Each structure stands twice: as C-alpha cells, then as structure tokens.
Amino acid sequence: MAVGTFEQYKERLLKMKPNIYIGGEVVDRSDPRMEPGMYVMRQTFDCAHDDRYKEFCTATSHLTGETINRFTHIHHSREDLFNKQKMTKLLSHRVGGCIQRCMGIDALNALSVVTYEMDDALGTDFHKRFEKYLAWSQENDIVANCAQTDVKGDRLKRPSDQADPDMYLRVVETREDGIIVRGAKSCNSAAPYVDEIIVTPTRFMGPKDAAYAVSFAIPADWPGVKLAALPGVRHKRKHIDAPINKVGDMESLTIFDDVFIPNDRVFMNGQADPRCTPYAGFLALMFAHFHRHSYTGCKPATSEVIASQAALVAEYNGIAKADHVKGKLAHIIGLAELVYAAGVASAVKAEESPSGTWIPDEILTNAGRKLAGEEIYNENKILADLAGGLIATLPMEADYYQEKDGVGDLLHKYIMRNPEISAENQHRCFRMIEDQMISEFGGAMIVAGLHGGGSPQMEEVAMMSRYDLEELKGIAKYLAGIEKDIPIYDRAYVTPRKILEKFKKQVKVPV
C-alpha cells in the first residue's frame, strides 16, 4: 500500500534546504511557523489511515492497482469525483476551512488531460514523462501545490508585451538536458511546506508568447527557487488549546531565479516547440477547473463550519430561537447545500476525456464556485452578527488565567451567559470565533474565500465564454414567433475540447 504517513512527510521536509524568507530571516522547514500548515497536511495522511475516512480518502491507482492516497489520484469515474468532493469537505471540517492539499491533485489531473492531448496531437512524450512523475508521486504520497498565478505586471498587456519580460514565468533557455526558467508566482499557498511545486501557465498564450507556454514540477527547495513567505497564524494560546488554534498556513511569492529544470520534469515547453503554445491556455483552464471543482467540496465545508459556530454561539448567547437567527442560519446552510449540489451535478454531467480522466461540467462548477465567492463576506457577517461585538474585544487568553487582583476569576465570572455551560466552554467558543475572524490568518482566509481558484468575476468570465448563448436565444425566438421551432435545450456549452480547438486557431497551429 502506497499511503504515506505524516512522519515520512515531515522527515522529507526536514531534509530540505533553507530557502524561505520571512520577515528578514532565512529559514528552513524546522521553523516553528511551519507547524500550523503541517498540522493541516497531517490530516490528509492520518485520515487516509482512519477507518472512518479511508473509504473516500484512498483510491486505487490506475497505474499500479495499488491503494493510494486520493490526493495523488487521477479521477477515472463519476464516483471518483463524488469521493474527491466528499473527502475535501470532510477534511475541511477538521481544520475549519481550507485543507490546502487539493492544489496538488488538481494540478495532476489537469496535467493528465493536457499532456495526453499534446502527445496525441503533436507526437511529443510529455504524457509519458508525466505518468512516470505521477507514479513516483503516488508511491511516495507526495505533497504538491500548484504555482499558477504570475505576478502579471500591467494587466492590459500580453506576457511578451510587458516592459519587463519576466512578469510571467518563461523559459529563458532550452538546453539538451532541460530548461532554464525565470519569473515569479504569486499567492503560492503552502509552498514552504510541500514536497513539490507544480508549475502551470496562468492564462491563454498567443503566438508571440510561446516561451511562456511552460509547465514542470520541481522540489520546493531546488536551487534558485526562493520563497518569500507570509506566515498565516492564529493567536498563541497557553491554556486552552484547541484544533482551531493549531491551524494555519504559509503563503509564498515563489521566485524562480533562473532555475534549471531537468527534462523528465518538464511537461510543456513552447520555447522549444511552439506547437505547445495553445496548450498553455488549455492547461491554465483545466487546472482552474479541477480546482474550482475542489471548491465545491471545501466551500460547503467552510459554510458549514461558519453555520456550526454561528449555531453554537447563538445557543450560548441564548438567542437560538429568534426568527432572524433561524433565517440567517438557514441562509448559510442553503449556500452550503447549493454549492455542494453544484459539485455533485457537475460530476453527474462529467465527461471522460481521451486520457481517461473524468472532467466535471464547467458551467455547473463555475456557478457553484461563483456563489461561494459572492457570499463568503456575507457568511462572515452573519457569524459576527450572531456572536456579537465581544469577538472583537475579548480580553487576551492569558488574562483569563491572571491571578493578580483576581482578574482571571473576574473574567470567567463575566463571560457567563448560559448557566448550563461552563465558563471555560463559553470562553472556548468565543476564543474560537475570535481566532476565526479577527486573526491575521482569519482575515487572509476570507480573502482566500473570495479569490481562491479565481474570484466570482473570473467565474463569470469562464461561464460566459463557455455558455452557448446563441442556442439559449432559440427559446426566446421560438416564444416570440421569430423562429418556428424550439431547441431541446438541456443547456449547451463549449466543452474543453472545443476550447482547445479555438485556442489552436488563435495561435494558428495546424489542428
């Protein structure tokens, strides 16, 4: 069985070289600020060995037939998509939000689709390289993230038109044994504590952008890789430790300072072969798509965590029976259900790609992610509303245990609301919500809830570029008497393959 353990993962990390820049220091993975993120990753290992979770947290490798961690699996059926969604949701509950490891599985699945298409159309061997890399990842239960978002410079200019050509990551040199890349990837969550960073393009590339059509995977401490990191931590506690308080992450601006990538880890190279160029946009879309489908698992979980906290604090505050409280809880719960439903229906409508990888329906996935992004601030507002101003003014934890002047006792006396709940538990409840909402990590997580996988604006663009409005208009034309017949409109959309055809035309590659 190829399901790894947290200890193996940690051991690998501790061997890595120090290339993490934090607040003026350069540190390695033994730095205590890594722990909150590693605590999150730990769940993905532990649960794969836990009888209650393993059913959906493991899978059978299509390469080897071995049992593997689902986070390294390629979806080969609707059932796989259901299970990925379920795993994402249930693990997210455990950490009160983002489970962080989905970037890896989403990048692998995207690469499985796109490299196959390249080999098939161009006679390259990217898919073969990829499958070798995948087999190694599965065998070692490798933790990967995905570096997609370039820093972008002037957003109105194409990559090759930027004043500084490095605003998008690119191949600066192709050698016999590999390539040299330069650029920086922003918002690169978890980079300081993953094994591997998988790099994909961030957008469609035009004919002049061939050097930007590049994808590869590399260890996170590889020479030339520099992680300018931002630790996302919650408040330190000494007395009432709790799962919520152990959770955190570390963000990174991941700089590729002329980094050499050996050939067996290169999965696309437009500089050497410009015919790859249209596949850059295709890969960008495919990663975004699989990632947004993961959001139909984690965002419902986030909503449920918030609803759960809101329901608990409403009970402690003694307002659980008020009509407006029920209405607000119902709103969050409804959102969780709808976003989850979008993922389920998206799997029901999924299609098998030529590579054998199953691709969920894009319109449904985007509709779900869009709703989640639009409502994340509102959900937080509801939680703050039901919790009350106390969550923003709660005295510090240590003072609840201050013996001087009886202050600790006074704080416990004055936190009492519900006489059937202990003061400590009432304190725990408010402390949790404070951690969730007022900490730097909490603040960052709300922004991530908006932008992660693409903001609602991006999902709108995705939906409108895929949706077949002309066919839709057929309904109105029929009803108005402009056309005689009505289309059987079970909603049409531009499938990934057609997108690829379109891209090929735009970069004038013979199809």
Place this chain on the structure above:
Amino acid sequence: MAVGTFEQYKERLLKMKPNIYIGGEVVDRSDPRMEPGMYVMRQTFDCAHDDRYKEFCTATSHLTGETINRFTHIHHSREDLFNKQKMTKLLSHRVGGCIQRCMGIDALNALSVVTYEMDDALGTDFHKRFEKYLAWSQENDIVANCAQTDVKGDRLKRPSDQADPDMYLRVVETREDGIIVRGAKSCNSAAPYVDEIIVTPTRFMGPKDAAYAVSFAIPADWPGVKLAALPGVRHKRKHIDAPINKVGDMESLTIFDDVFIPNDRVFMNGQADPRCTPYAGFLALMFAHFHRHSYTGCKPATSEVIASQAALVAEYNGIAKADHVKGKLAHIIGLAELVYAAGVASAVKAEESPSGTWIPDEILTNAGRKLAGEEIYNENKILADLAGGLIATLPMEADYYQEKDGVGDLLHKYIMRNPEISAENQHRCFRMIEDQMISEFGGAMIVAGLHGGGSPQMEEVAMMSRYDLEELKGIAKYLAGIEKDIPIYDRAYVTPRKILEKFKKQVKVPV
C-alpha cells in the same frame, strides 16, 4: 400504449358541466378563456408523442408495464427523478414558464407514499383504493391538479379553533358509501380545465383536528364543486401571433359546498378513523416536497426563458457586449444552474420509501426552491433593465398595422435598432417581453414564482425543521476544543419517516 392525446382530453372537458364562475357569468369548458390553459396542457400530450421528447416524457407503469405519460407515473428510481426534472424543464421552455400539470404527478406520488404507510400501520385499504385510481389515471392519461391550500382564516389558530370551522376543508359527515366535505381551497391553479382535482391537507393536524385529516380525488365538475375563477390571459393579438401569446392559465378558489365523495375516491378520513390524523401533516409535507422538487425543473426553465429573452433583447438593443450585461446574464444563468443542480443532487441523495416510491432529499430540494423564490423578482428586474422602458410603453399591436395617417409605418420605422433584424422581429421581441412582464398573467406568474409550492419563508421553515443543527454544532465544538471528536458530517437531516414518527407522538397515536 396508454399515452393519451390532446383531443381526447379536450373532448372529456367539453362534456363537463358548467360550474365555473367568472366575472359574474357561469360558464363551461367551451369558454374561450379556457384556451390559454388548455394550450399549456396540450404540450404535455403532444410531446409524449414527439420523438424528440418521448424518451423522458413517457415512462413504464409499475402497475401494468405499459408505456404511460410520465405525468401519471410514480417515481421508482433515481433515473425517474432525473427524467421528471428534465421533462419539467424542457416543457416549461415551450410555454415560457409553468407547465401546470406537475401538481397532478406530485399529488399522486405523495399519495403513493402516504397511503402505503397508512395501510401498513393501520390496516386500512387506502393504498389499494389509490392504486386503482392510479391505474385508471394512467390508462386514460388523466389531467389532475392538487387542491391543497385552505383559506385558513386566522392564521394563528388551529383548524378546529377557528371562529368558522370551515376555514379548513373538513369532513362534515361520514356515510356508509362515502363522505360529505365542506371548505374551500385557494390558489387552485388550472382547476377549470383539469379532469380531476386531488385534495390534500395543507398542514399538520392536531388531535382535535381529526375531521380535517382528509384526502380524496374528484372530477372537477362534480356536484357541489364550484370554481370561482380568475383567467390569466395575455394581450389579444391579431397580426403577429406567437407561442408566448397563446399561453395562459386560470386560477380558482375551489369551493366544496357540502360535496359527496364516494368511498373509492377517499384516500384518508380522520373523522371516521382518528388514527389517520398524523398522516395529514405527512401528506401535506410529501406533496409540498414532491412539488418543490418539480420546481427544480420549472424554475431553471423560467430563469433560462428570462435569460434567453434578456440575451435577445440585449442583442437587438446593441448592448450585448457591455460588461454589466454579461454580468447580469451570468447571474441568471448561474441561478438556473444552481437550482437545477439542487434537484439533481437531491435525486442523487434520494431514498426509496417502503411503498417503492423514491423520495428526493428534502434539504437540497428546499434549498433550491428557496433560492429560486428569492431571486424571481431580481431576474425580472434584470430583464426589465436590459429591455428598457419600452416594454412598459410599447404602443398597442393594432397600431403597428394602422394604415390611417401612416401610423403603422411610422411605428415600424421607429422600432428599428439593429439594421440586420427586420422591424417585425424587433417588434416581436419587445411584444413578447411586454406579454411576459406587463400583462395580468405575467404579473400573476411572478407572484407564483415567489409563492408557488411555498414561499422562501416556508422553505426556510422546512429546512430548519429537518436539519440536524445539534450534529452540525459538533464541528464547532471539536474546533473549539469543547469536544474531543468531530462527527463525520456529510450532513444529517430528519427524514420523512422520522417526521411521521414525530407527528404520531404529537397526536398521541400509538406508533
């Protein structure tokens, strides 16, 4: 094959007695104001014979194995639920909204579940009677609606506490050969042009309300049944007829003025057997539930119709490429997808009841219907926004063909926006939207979009009475450190069967 035709249906109607009261007249089904509603019903017959539709518009009877119209079918699988949703959506496209016949199928399915449970627990023979009735319905492709909503009087008082005991329909006498019922059912759509009216309770009934626990089916022109009707019509047209303009309905306050119901058509009678009482609430819930699941088919269709009209008029107005237009279309499209997804996921999570009927998941169904209801006004706002003020000020159709003073030509001259579209088609487009939004029928349809099957407030109540908040709170308790373990929370809810148990306790019937 037991799939009927529109002609057979119409012939049955024309034989019925005049019991329809409209604007001071008493009319029968030959009144021209019936035509718009019958046009809608016609789709459900014609499409069952149309090769493009018949796959999902017909089904195989579990009673006889014969091919029947799906509108008379009991769902016996997930696939049946998918097909019912699809049928509802695609037929709704054809009429620009409500397909009207779902009330019948939803009432039949609810009765199939509840009468079975009664017979099973109480040793009654309601299910047997029901199956006989069902077989006849299937064989003759009978059109039924459902009379559920009582007039209710003082909403804070129970049925038996009302000043006037007839505010909820009740059994006033049980005879050997049947029962006498009295009361009135409000918002009884399509009653003037259905074959049969199926009556169900509208709410939970307590121990003192036994006489109100009653269900039956009866021809719409049965002695004592009086239909105080409201025709929902669109503007008359003479020159540019179109499907949108043929569509309408007729609402009814259906009065049961001491009506005799023969035993073989009685499916519940709490007056004779008070043990039936808890099943009244159960039947009310089951009908509401199946009906809300139908809404996950028709509301997406309504959204798509609106989006289709909005996209067309935006094209004609020359504003299709504006960002805000795309954003507004994406919003409606997203809603259609999410509500549809709620129905699909609800079918994926459906469970088989002891009767063999499949019941969709209630939380998901309600979450979908709730969103649809909350957004219907907003969708109309978007359509009005993109269409412009013209839809509320368009000169009348006849004036576009007025020869005097060249007025008709002038009107055609001044409606031109897009030189590539004929003046007539531009006129058709605006005329359609005017019909959709400014007519009495259009106004009523928006209200129906809010209230039909229960307003968002009712779905909120349904969700919160089913959802297991205590289990949900387990997540927060774990994260706060109040409890050691976290539930595997793939969302729990109170199933229909548990609801029934609860009702039985409330009316103290031995379970």
Place this chain on the structure above:
Amino acid sequence: MAVGTFEQYKERLLKMKPNIYIGGEVVDRSDPRMEPGMYVMRQTFDCAHDDRYKEFCTATSHLTGETINRFTHIHHSREDLFNKQKMTKLLSHRVGGCIQRCMGIDALNALSVVTYEMDDALGTDFHKRFEKYLAWSQENDIVANCAQTDVKGDRLKRPSDQADPDMYLRVVETREDGIIVRGAKSCNSAAPYVDEIIVTPTRFMGPKDAAYAVSFAIPADWPGVKLAALPGVRHKRKHIDAPINKVGDMESLTIFDDVFIPNDRVFMNGQADPRCTPYAGFLALMFAHFHRHSYTGCKPATSEVIASQAALVAEYNGIAKADHVKGKLAHIIGLAELVYAAGVASAVKAEESPSGTWIPDEILTNAGRKLAGEEIYNENKILADLAGGLIATLPMEADYYQEKDGVGDLLHKYIMRNPEISAENQHRCFRMIEDQMISEFGGAMIVAGLHGGGSPQMEEVAMMSRYDLEELKGIAKYLAGIEKDIPIYDRAYVTPRKILEKFKKQVKVPV
C-alpha cells in the same frame, strides 16, 4: 391668483383635436381611457386649493409675485426644493405612486437654467422666449410633460451616424418664422392628456449632431404630432370603488411627423446656430437631474405606499407580530427614509445657478434615485410575500356579488381572516394589492420604478462622471504614505457648470 382648476384643465383638453392612436382607433380626449390619468392630474389642482396642502402645493411666481401652482414654479431657494419634494411625496400618496405632473416642472426648471446660460454666452434670446412661455404657463396653470427619450436606433452610433437620421429628433428645416422637426420620442408618459409637450434632447450632441440640438414646447394636439398610445388601466370594478382603482395613465410614442414649431416656442436650435450644440447635452443632464430630484419625493412615497399595504395585509393576515415581517417592513421604511434623505441633503447642498434657479447636488440626488431603482423589485417582492398567493388568484370582483348558487356569499365567507374586520374590508385590501401588482398598469409601474428618470445603470454613469475620484484617492495616498498631506475631503464633484465647459471643449465651441 393663478392657481387653476381641474375643470379648466379638462375643458381645455376637450377642445383638442383627435390625434391619439389606440388599438386601431383614433380618439380624442373625451375617450374614457383618459380618465384614470386625468384623475391623477386632478390631485395637483384640487390640493393646491386644499388648506391642508396649499402651503407647499402653491408658490409665489418670481416673475409676477402671484400665487401659482408649484408645478409651474422655478425653484429659487432651498426651501423651494424642500417644498417640491414634500409636495411630490404627499400627492404621490394620494394616487398610490407616480403623480405624473413632475415632468413639466422639471423641464421648466432645466430650461430656466440652460436658456439663461445660452443667452448669456451666445447673445441669443432663448431665455426671454422661455420666460414669456413660463409666464403664460403659470398664469394658466398649464399641464406639461417632457418628451426626452429618443427612439435611438443603434445605441452604439451617434445621432448623425444612424442609418436612418430620424432615430433622434432633429430640425429638418429652419425657416424665418420657425422650424420643422422630425423624429419620435418614446416612453412619453401622459402625452395624451397634457396641455403641452416640452421637448428636450436626450443626450450629449457632438459637432456633427448640431441639427439634433433642439428644444421647444408645443400643444399636444398640434398638427403633425401623433400619439401612439398605451393606456395603463386597472381592473374595472362595479361594486367596491376605491381611489386605487381610479388611478391610471397613458403612455405614448410621440411622433413628430414634420412638425412646424413657431419661433416663440423654440428654446434651442443647433441647426441654425451650431454654437447651441454643447447646450443640448447640458439640457439633457439638467432635465434628468431635476427629474431625479423629483424621484426623491415620489419614490419614498411609493415605498411608503407599499409598506402601508404590506403592514395592513400583514395585520389582516394575522402575521404582523412575526419577526421576519417586522424586518421586511423595516427594510422598506428604511429605503423610503434614505431616498428622502438623499433629496433633503441634496437640497441642503444645492447651489444657485446664474439664472437664479437652485440646482440640487447631483451626487446625492443620483445616489438616492439609484437606490430607489435598485430596490423597487425587492419592495414588490416583500409586498407579494406578506400578502400571500391570494393576490394572484383572487376571484373577480363581480363574483363576490354573484347571487346565483350563493357564490357571492361563499366568497365573502371564505375571505375572512380577522374576525374583527369586515369581509368587505378584507376583500378591499386584497383587491387593492391585486390592482397594484397584477394589473397591466401595475406591471408597467414597476418597470417605471426601475427606468423612470433613468435606470440605476444611468445613475451610476452620472455619479461616476461627476465624482472627483482623483481627489478621493488623496485619502488613500495619504494613509499609505505616498503623499504627505490629506485633502479636506467633504466630497468634490464636477458641477453642472464644469460639465458645460467640458461639453463646449468637446464640440470645440469657443468658451
């Protein structure tokens, strides 16, 4: 005293020539379909003579010192603006919405500003003509509307670039004694029952659009003026008449089929004097602005009417004490207050123009109108929600008085909810809301609530074109340490005069 009477107004109308095209007929002002609109206009006469209203419904002419109807008055102080807003609100209550006559006062005020500026800068005599026209209007208490919205053709093309040059109203010939105009004005409310139609441009006109820079006033039955009308009526009633039921309007597509306008009624003519061209946009803006300020009076009234109906029906339905009902009422009430506040604050910040006319603050006025437009559908949703489905299914009025089969009595029996309220009054309440929401006139009024005076999209454009974002950014630059000092930012905006300067530059008229 120059305050006219309804009888005088009606007498004038009855003398007018038949030029109204309705549903294939050509009619004059004696047609009964004029009555609902004339009923609305009647309020503006009657109240000016009513002691409870006259304080704010009359004003003192700045031309003659005489007491006049405020609907013909030019605002000469903040107090005038407060009074106009108050008058608009209180009269709108009486008709359950739009008071219809504000177009006239708004057009007069806009002309007073713009003609003055033209005479001052160009040495023309438009203002003198205007003052003569105004004096006559005041003396005779003339009812005017404003024809602004051109049919526009292709919205992406300028007036002079249209395939058909008549898509915007223009001067086709300037003669010694006047001008010939051609074109059509859409959404021209009340045209069939006003004395006078005042014509203003609908947008900024560029250098090539000089012939479109035209403004004038003309009797509504003038030779060549053709009104293609749409009557907005509510349901006929025979038994329970009520104010709500007497109210209606008539819309018009007002066609100018080569109409001769004598010089003393021409207030701008860019064809003869291209220096007028920049004033076209200025006049368009000024009319829109005064009109939107009127909306800060009528929209709060509309909200209050809806809140009033919602509160009454909630009481009759017995749900007035539910939390969610209070919340919904509070929402509508809050909207009414905020939109009204925008108008008040806009008057507080008003400035005197060189003509002596006071101009309210544009940002505030637009912010208020925008909110009102955005929420009108939501307000209707709330009313429908609290009223229940009955408003869309209420049997017809005549059937409540049907003696046959006791149907009338049964309908009265079954409408009872609150035993302390008579059946007739409960019927009246639901009938009123049905009239408000389900009638064609009601449907049109919602659209008018969105689009009248410009949709929220237009107010957004207005706000963003006036608001000084650069100065606003000074706050952020200071806080970020990019700039050393912070502006004293009591919000800056581009005043009407600066707009005029800008327009002059764009059409290259020497300033």
Place this chain on the structure above:
Amino acid sequence: MAVGTFEQYKERLLKMKPNIYIGGEVVDRSDPRMEPGMYVMRQTFDCAHDDRYKEFCTATSHLTGETINRFTHIHHSREDLFNKQKMTKLLSHRVGGCIQRCMGIDALNALSVVTYEMDDALGTDFHKRFEKYLAWSQENDIVANCAQTDVKGDRLKRPSDQADPDMYLRVVETREDGIIVRGAKSCNSAAPYVDEIIVTPTRFMGPKDAAYAVSFAIPADWPGVKLAALPGVRHKRKHIDAPINKVGDMESLTIFDDVFIPNDRVFMNGQADPRCTPYAGFLALMFAHFHRHSYTGCKPATSEVIASQAALVAEYNGIAKADHVKGKLAHIIGLAELVYAAGVASAVKAEESPSGTWIPDEILTNAGRKLAGEEIYNENKILADLAGGLIATLPMEADYYQEKDGVGDLLHKYIMRNPEISAENQHRCFRMIEDQMISEFGGAMIVAGLHGGGSPQMEEVAMMSRYDLEELKGIAKYLAGIEKDIPIYDRAYVTPRKILEKFKKQVKVPV
C-alpha cells in the same frame, strides 16, 4: 481658549496608575501598545488648532462662551449637528476609520438631555452636577469614552432575574458621600487611554431593576477599576512608515470591582431614588441615538476610505476603466452619500429638547446606521475583489529590504504593475490594504463596523418601536376605500419624550 493639546492629554495619562491587564501583564499608559490609540486621539487635538479644521472642530461653550473643542460641546443648533457630523467624517479620513473620541461627546449630550428631565420632573440635582462636570471637561479638554454595554449574562432575563446579579452594573450600596458600584462593561473601546469613563445603562430597566438605573463618570484609573484590555494593532513596519500603520486602538472589558463613586460624579441613582428608574432606559436610548448620529459621520468616512483605496489599487492594477470596477466604486460611493444624507436630513428634522440640547431625528439616524452596518462586509469584499489575492499573500515588509540573495530587489521587481508608479509606491498601496484588511486590528474594525453603536438588528428594533405604523396604514386604507380620508403623512414617529412617558408607565412612576 479652552482647547487643549495632545501634550497636555499625554501628560495626564502618564500620571495615571497601572490598571491595565494585557496578555498576563499589568501595565500603565507608558506601554508602547497605547501609542496607536493615542495617535488617533492626537488628531482631535491637533486639528482643533489647525486652520483648515478648526472652524468645525471647535465650538463655543453654552456655559462659558469660550472656544472649546467640539468633542466636549453640547449641540445647541442644527448647525452644531452638521458640524459634528462633518468633524467626525473629516477626522475619520485621517485615521482611515474610527476617530474613537465620539463616545465622549455622545455620552455628554445624552446626559445633558436626561439629567435635565430628571431634575425637572423629580426635583433632583443631577443636571446641576452634570453641568459642573461638563464645565470642567470643557475647560480641560477631557477625553472620555462611554461604558454602556453590560456583559448581560442570559439575554432572555432581566437584570434582576439573572443567576448572578452582577451581569449588569449596579449600585450595591448608597452612602452619604457616594455610591459603591459593581459589574463589568464590555466592548469598552479606548478605555486604557481616556481620561474619563462615563457609565450609562445599556437598556430599559423595570421596576425591580432600580439598582441598575445608574450613571456616573470616573477617571479611568480610579481604585477598583480594572481594564482587561485587547490591543488592536497593525503590523510593525521598519522601512515604509505611513499614517495607516500608526493607527490602532485598545479595547477593554472594564470591570468595576466594588468601586466608590463620589456624589458629584453620580448622575443617576435608582437604588436611592427608584423614581430614576424609567430614566435609565431613556439615557440608554439617548446615548445610542447620539452615537448612531455620529456614525452618520464616521461610516461615510470609512466608506470613502475604502472607495479611495479601491480606486487607487484599481489604478495600480490597471483595471480602473473596467465597467464592473466603476460599478463597484459607485456602489461604495453611493453608500457613503446615503448614510451621510441620513445624518444631514436627521439634523434638518432635529428638535430642541427642554434642556436646550438638539436631538436629531431617530428614524433617519437609524436608517442611516442600519444601511452602513448592513453593507460594511460588502464594502470590504469589493476592496478585496479589486485589490486581488495579493493583499492576503504579500511577503513581509522586511523581506522587501532583504539584501541576502537579492531577495529585496526581486520583490521590488515583481511588485511592478504600472510602470509610471514607483515600486515603493505600489508596495505602499498593497501594504496599506493589507494593514487595513488582514491585520487583527483590521479584522476587529470590520466587526466594529457591524456592531458599533448597535447592529442593524438593533437599529431595526429602534426604528420599528418608534415608527407609527398605524398612521402609515392610513394610506393603504384610503387607497383601498376602507377609509374616506388620507393622512398628510410626512412620516410620524414616537419622539424621545413619548418614549420616556411610556417608560414611566411601565415602571409605574407617577408622571
């Protein structure tokens, strides 16, 4: 002139005794964590001496005729209310949000109204005491906050019914020379760095709650006063200091551990004189009301700060011209205008109380505050949306100046978007928004934006308890024909005086 300086204020603070409990320590006002809050207070002194601000930041004392800081002034005219609103807005711009000192002025104004009424009705001398205290406050430019929010225990029980009677602050003993009080006040912003804490009741008190009807003022370091504090700070910076970064606050749970208050500082004492009891609720309302009116100054400022940051970052990101960006900015700007307008209109409708203090209109003030609270999360969402994910993943400040491995240079290279803006300024812009949104202080400020002065739910309650729904219904009754006449409805509401009468009846004090 009695306008103090920051130095005088600081000197007073440094003399105070250490009674602040933070994270296990006990500190005094020299603790560096006080500085961010003191920086905010500094603005209120400096600007009162600044020619650009002094016009509205100073006022003339009605007691002495001397020029004083407006923060110690009692409003004696509409103009005073306009100036207070303007001062609050313009100073809030300087600190990017809450100016913190309004609690003092709002408590003083509330006391001026209520103590006068008590003396007048009961023959007490509270107003005399208060005026002496006020004179001293004005002369010394004293900084005060207001301790209102009790910890409340079980929210469904009255103060005297709580399991622990100290859940609301109360008089435990009345002595000849003063009173002993016990209890704790939550959410007591700025307590650690004010001169004085003014205590007011938090709610209506019933007959049994007389001992809870208490109000007084006391120095913040008075014996027995214990401040359990929560510092609200932003990220430390070393290289690019900026005003945003100097701002912060400190919250406090302020414990009154059997504190003696001398008589001349006691402004209400229901324990000694139960006739005071109804005035407790009145004082609670009056403080809340004046405070919410202050919010009509600071919330528009907060909206403008957010709009300013959003506009700047949109410019830097190169997306300023996108339609959706303009729409989002217009939305925030519109909110700022509407909330400000509510305050202005509320001042226009203000009334003079018997004490001579002017009280703004409550419905308008609450409508404004409610909108602001409802939208604060949405405004933050818009800022996050336009800024992009970078604000949640920005590497730490020190790393931008890290020389090792050229990391600092690389970070400056990769932050470039707009080549016309220096890298440092682009860095400053993102750093500012990160400080605003991701810091603990930022998180707390959003919650404060929701709850400060009362959440939208509280404003809804306030509005609905004041608004005269019965009179409002008169409109609907007239329109429906239920009543013959319509009220002249320029909106009626229950004035503060009537509220007081009501309270008196509820506690059965002879009026």
